[in-house]
Amino acid sequence: MKYLIIGGGPCADSAAKELRKGDPNAEITILTEEWHPPYRRLSLTKQAWDVPFENISLKTEDQNIIIECGLKAIDIDPKQKLLTCETNEKQEYHLVDPIYKTYEYDKLLIATGIRPRKLNFNEDIIYLRNYSDFCYLKSQIEGKEHPHVLIIGAGFTGLELGAELAKRGANVTMVYPEDLPCRNILPLDFCVQIVETMRKNKVSMISGETVKEFKYESMGNEFATKREGYNVVLESGRTVTEYFDAVVASVGNIPNTLFEDKINNDRGIIVNEYLETNIKDVYAAGDVAVFPSTLYGRNMRKEFMDNAIKSGKCAAQNMLGTPTTYDPILNTFFDAFDISYKAVGEYGMNMSASYKNIDGGSVIFYREDNIIKGIVFWKVKPALAIATTCIKDKLTLSDDEYLYMMKYK
Ligand SMILES: Cc1cc2nc3c(=O)[nH]c(=O)nc-3n(C[C@H](O)[C@H](O)[C@H](O)COP(=O)(O)OP(=O)(O)OC[C@H]3O[C@@H](n4cnc5c(N)ncnc54)[C@H](O)[C@@H]3O)c2cc1C
Numbered sequence: 001m002k003y004l005i006i007g008g009g010p011c012a013d014s015a016a017k018e019l020r021k022g023d024p025n026a027e028i029t030i031l032t033e034e035w036h037p038p039y040r041r042l043s044l045t046k047q048a049w050d051v052p053f054e055n056i057s058l059k060t061e062d063q064n065i066i067i068e069c070g071l072k073a074i075d076i077d078p079k080q081k082l083l084t085c086e087t088n089e090k091q092e093y094h095l096v097d098p099i100y101k102t103y104e105y106d107k108l109l110i111a112t113g114i115r116p117r118k119l120n121f122n123e124d125i126i127y128l129r130n131y132s133d134f135c136y137l138k139s140q141i142e143g144k145e146h147p148h149v150l151i152i153g154a155g156f157t158g159l160e161l162g163a164e165l166a167k168r169g170a171n172v173t174m175v176y177p178e179d180l181p182c183r184n185i186l187p188l189d190f191c192v193q194i195v196e197t198m199r200k201n202k203v204s205m206i207s208g209e210t211v212k213e214f215k216y217e218s219m220g221n222e223f224a225t226k227r228e229g230y231n232v233v234l235e236s237g238r239t240v241t242e243y244f245d246a247v248v249a250s251v252g253n254i255p256n257t258l259f260e261d262k263i264n265n266d267r268g269i270i271v272n273e274y275l276e277t278n279i280k281d282v283y284a285a286g287d288v289a290v291f292p293s294t295l296y297g298r299n300m301r302k303e304f305m306d307n308a309i310k311s312g313k314c315a316a317q318n319m320l321g322t323p324t325t326y327d328p329i330l331n332t333f334f335d336a337f338d339i340s341y342k343a344v345g346e347y348g349m350n351m352s353a354s355y356k357n358i359d360g361g362s363v364i365f366y367r368e369d370n371i372i373k374g375i376v377f378w379k380v381k382p383a384l385a386i387a388t389t390c391i392k393d394k395l396t397l398s399d400d401e402y403l404y405m406m407k408y409k
Contacts, residue, residue, distance in 0.1 A: 001025040003319060004103055006073045006258070007111035009041055009304060011286025013058040014312030015319075017110050020063045022320040029066040029103065033088050036131045037067045043308050044307050045160040046335070049168065053131065053334060062398060063164025071101065073112075076259045078279045081105050091216045099292050107319040108276070110269060110284040111312060112256035114303060119152065123214045123230065128161060138244040142357055146171055147245040147376075150232065154181035158250035158336050159194065163336035166203050168244045173204040173213060187353050187364065190344060192379060197337050214247075253303065255288045266290060268301040273325040275315040285311035285326075288305045295392070296346055296373065329388050342382040345374035345391040356399050358408050363399075372394045383407065390404040 003019050003026055005012045011285050019028050030038070036053065060334040061067055075084040081103060116127035125265050126137050147170045151158045154176035162172045180191035195205050223364035230247075249263035253269040264270045264278045266399040269292035275283045275291065286308040290301045310328050317324040333342045347353075347366040351373055355364040361379030365372060371394045375387040383406035390402060397405070 002104055002106045002108070004105035004107070005030045005109045005111055006032075006083070007113055007256075007286070008034045008036070008038050008067065008069070009042060009111060009113050009308060010038060010052060010058065011111040011113070011308035011312040012109070013038035013060045014309045015111065015285065015316040016060055017063055018067060018313045018316035022316065022322075027066070029068065030060065031068050031071045031073060031083075031085055031103065033070070033072045034130050035069050035088075036384060037061055037069065039131060040140075040305075042129055045164055047123070048134055049138075049164060050132075065294075067395040072362045073258060075108075076108075076262060076279075076282070078262065078282065081108075081123075083108065086398070096202070106281065108260055108282045108318065109271065109312075109315050110263075110288060111281065111286045111308075111315075112258060114253035114255050115253055115307075116249070117252040118213075119251065120262070121211075121214065124249065125152075128157070129251065130247055137246055137248060141165075141170060147171060148173070148238070148242050150175065150211075150242075150244045150247045152176070152247065152249040153251040154178070154205070155250055155252075156182065158248070159198070159336050161248060162198065162203050162332065163201070166198075166201050167337075171202075171204075171242070173206065173208050173242060173244075174198070174369060175206045175234065175240075176207065177210050177405060179207050181207075182348065185348050186376070187349070189355075190362070190364070193338060194336070195280070197339050201337050206234070206240070209236060209238070215239070233331055241381045253287075254300065257288065266299075270299075273327065274323060276310060276318065277369060283315045285315040288376070291326055302330060304330050304332045306332060327392050331384060332405045339379065341376050341378045342384065343374060343376040344382075344384055344387040345372075347374035347376055354399055356403055358403065363403060363406070363408070365399055366404060372397070372402070375402070380408075 016028050022251050038058040038060045055165050070088040071085040073085050075333040083103045107219050116129050145165050147174050149170050151162050151174045154174050162174050166172045183191050198205050211232050212235045214230045241242045257265040269284040270290050271284050275285050287303045293300050314324050316325040329345050351366040351368050352398050355362045361381050364376040386406045
């Protein structure tokens with residue numbers, strides 16, 4: 001049996017390892033555009049700063065899995081079960097024309113994830129999505145005692161990165177168009193806590209602004225180039241007169257859909273409950289897949305590590321011939337300075353949100369039609385298993401009753 005996986009993220013890793021477990025003799029190949037084998041992508045805003053690549057690697061290759069790096073999948077022939085790829089050298093080194101390669105498959109998994117939305121500037125803006133981006137960011141600030149970093153956008157990734165850089169002595173400025181970060185996800189008090197915590201730790205938070213222009217000359221050095229840093233003019237006309245060593249943007253993502261003339265997609269690759277696409281023996285999972293959730297009564301696409309791992313595993317089980325449905329209750333987490341939360345299920349301010357303060361932290365409840373859909377454990381020890389059961393069982397308890405069940409009372 002030949003299993004082919006497109007993408008070199010945690011979803012590909014999870015699927016490949018599950019395939020190996022279920023079929024010790026199969027040929028399993030991962031094709032990835034990246035120059036590194038699969039690694040814990042979420043470490044790029046966390047542990048990666050202190051350890052070599054080895055420590056964040058998922059060690060997929062140890063399971064007798066072939067990994068081909070620097071290859072971009074560009075076409076599929078579903079009848080012949082053939083995949084065409086081109087070498088990625090052209091983009092990476094701007095040196096050579098691509099070479100084309102063809103791969104046969106019996107079962108194919110698309111786990112191509114997402115790519116960052118880009119801003120319309122020619123400047124050297126870093127979009128932290130892969131290990132090469134991370135190394136580049138590191139090279140821009142390394143050796144400087146207090147490098148100045150501008151982060152555009154204050155979503156969870158931007159905030160985590162801002163906190164990590166500030167902890168390492170960087171002068172971090174965050175610019176974002178909203179009045180408060182994460183207001184679409186969290187009740188007001190918690191967004192205020194985020195801003196206060198960032199400011200307390202010397203991160204400059206500029207709300208209600210976007211970047212209009214980058215300037216090189218106003219530091220008094222007419223020959224300054226982007227290599228030496230720049231300061232920025234904001235949409236309101238205000239100039240941030242700092243000399244930024246690096247500019248990072250974290251302003252949303254776009255799913256890496258493939259073969260759009262052949263595979264159905266709608267803001268992601270559409271799959272059924274078995275993670276099958278409309279093409280026989282072609283599956284999709286991870287950040288790129290739009291799957292139907294019976295539990296939540298809608299189609300979903302999730303950009304969480306937990307989804308990458310669970311859906312990769314589920315897709316592999318289906319590829320191995322064991323029908324397995326995917327209808328997960330997912331966990332995620334966030335860390336910035338002393339703010340740390342864990343979340344279960346769906347959460348967002350499109351639902352009704354209430355919270356209770358306990359043990360110096362809070363538990364936030366998200367409901368739709370009075371039914372609990374998601375719970376955030378904010379600076380408190382999370383009761384993830386009980387919360388998951390509450391959501392699965394569609395309970396309609398009061399906040400206090402939930403707290404009692406979760407043994408906080
Ligand atoms: C900086 C950062 C911090 C994060 N922090 C958290 C966190 O705290 N908690 C959390 O739950 N999640 C976090 N995430 C999200 C989490 O990492 C993703 O949900 C997870 O990586 C998704 O896995 P995936 O394998 O589906 O896709 P990806 O990890 O995006 O991998 C997709 C792979 O496919 C490759 N690819 C794309 N197109 C092609 C093609 N045509 N041909 C070949 N290869 C292709 C890409 O190069 C990449 O290797 C974070 C992400 C980032 C970037």
